[in-house]
Amino acid sequence: MASFRHLSFNSDGAALRGVDLQIVKKAQQFIRTTQQLSFLPDSPVVNQGDAFWYCRGPGARWFLAIPTVLSRGGELEVSWVVRPLTEQRMRAALQFDRKACRRAFGAQDAS
Secondary structure (H helix, E strand, O other), rough: OOHHHHHHHEOOOOOEEEOOOEEEEEEOOOOOOOOOOOOOOOOOOHHHEEEEEEEEOOOEEEEEEEEEEEEEOOOOEEEEEEEEEEEHHHHOOOOOOOOHHHHOOOHHHOO
């Protein structure tokens, strides 16, 4: 979370930071395996899988933030990819989560 807060990026010519975004939903897909793979260390990074953070920015702006976690010598290094989303794509991503939809678009979408 600390690396997200310190994140800096540009969107449509505006400089934004992670602290400027409201996280409305964190979606995570886990990697499941029953065998030890020699090229993948046994670590929470491998077991975590993909994470997608849906965020509301200032004004009518929405973003998808994707963390990439690398383990280097016992320390975790997090880098972020942040992509703008159209309102239509954000609504599609949140269509089955009423609470997240309310956080992203306001109370009028509670129905």
